[in-house]
Amino acid sequence: MKLLIENWRLFVNEKKKKKSPELYGNCGMLALAYLEEGIKRGKEVEVVFLHNADDPIDEEDYDLFHVAIYYDGKYYDDRGEVSRKQLGDFISMKEGEDYNLDAYVVENEEGLSTILYKVELLTNWSRTCKEYKRRAVKFWDDIEK
Helix, strand or coil: CHHHHHHHHHHHHHHHHHHCCCCCCCHHHHHHHHHHHHHHCCCCEEEEEEECCCCCCCCCCCCEEEEEEEECCEEEECCEEECCHHHHCCCCCCCCCCCEEEEEEECCHHHHHHHHHHHHHHCCCCCCHHHHHHHHHHHHHHHHC
């Protein structure tokens, strides 16, 4: 019975993960909304790319697995605060594949434009970062408490 319950929990968690467009496609747009609001508030925020490129800013054809933010020693994505290890937990990697995790400080409109270009080019987005504006405001309000 215990094994059945454990397997059911794994199944339910997998179903939840697949339904979250902010983890599977719109993670970059959500991260951009968080970045933009953080910059407006004078925060030093970094965008985090989970990828397989040598240089994700200069290259244009690579796998961008996940986008999150890094602020004040902590990583954040749709799930809230996550560990470095958790950033890649939901990525199904083929045997022998590896990924890189890089963070870049984004300070202004030019930096936001660069990140937006990468997100639009390399992710399966269906919403814009403007649609996450209200959520970004709440995110920063909660952090500043």
